Amino acid sequence: MLLVLETLGPTERAVFVLREVFEVGYDEIAATVQKSPSAVRQIAHRARAHVAARRPRGPVSAAEARRALEAFQRAVDLGDVQGLLDILAPDVVLLGDGGGIKQAVLRPVVGADKVARLLASRKVEVAALSLHPAEVNGWPALIVRFDGELDTVLTVRVDDGLVTGLYAVRNPEKLAHMRQATALRR
Incomplete structure (x- = not known):
């Protein structure tokens, strides 16, 4: 997960961690990162997609x-x-x-x-x-x-x-x- 988080930009990483790990609301995150709530929703969506794409598909032998x-x-x-x-x-x-x-x-x-x-x-x-x-x-x-x-x-x-x-x-x-x-x- 550290490898994946390092590939996200600073704002994407902050939004992803605040939303997915700490379950902070979009409005509160928007105030923190100085973006609109709709922009934060889009950033969170992109970050989730990026993280999901980088997860291993299954265990490696x-x-x-x-x-x-x-x-x-x-x-x-x-x-x-x-x-x-x-x-x-x-x-x-x-x-x-x-x-x-x-x-x-x-x-x-x-x-x-x-x-x-x-x-x-x-x-x-x-x-x-x-x-x-x-x-x-x-x-x-x-x-x-x-x-x-x-x-x-x-x-x-x-x-x-x-x-x-x-x-x-x-x-x-x-x-x-x-x-x-x-x-x-x-």
Whole structure:
């Protein structure tokens, strides 16, 4: 849901959350966002349609998620833009979380072409970078290590065999638990 909400504009997101989550009336929302009640109804309708369109159609099998993650990992490892374009959904969304501490994308990156170019453009010493498949909070993920140290957890959303969402967590405060958990497995 976070991935979907991030794709809404600020007004759409506010209207959607106030109406759908908190059941605030249209008149009160209109006063809050400084729009007419009829405009707020239209914004709410568009936001609901957008959110409904982005919901997964059904559960993804573990095998399907694994295949998509492996293809994604292979394309990232090789810097293969075409391989990334083949596995990314046309409307894929990449979100980053550096927590103001680590560099990350500041705004959602939307679209297969933009996401593929961004991922393929990362010029890093390949020997220093390693990607390991994992499951994080029930989602397929890649654990990214740089010089052996945990750098990023990249969770991947898969729908219909394509990667539709990527959430790159680089915030050290959020990764502290992962560092402890991964250290226990050694």
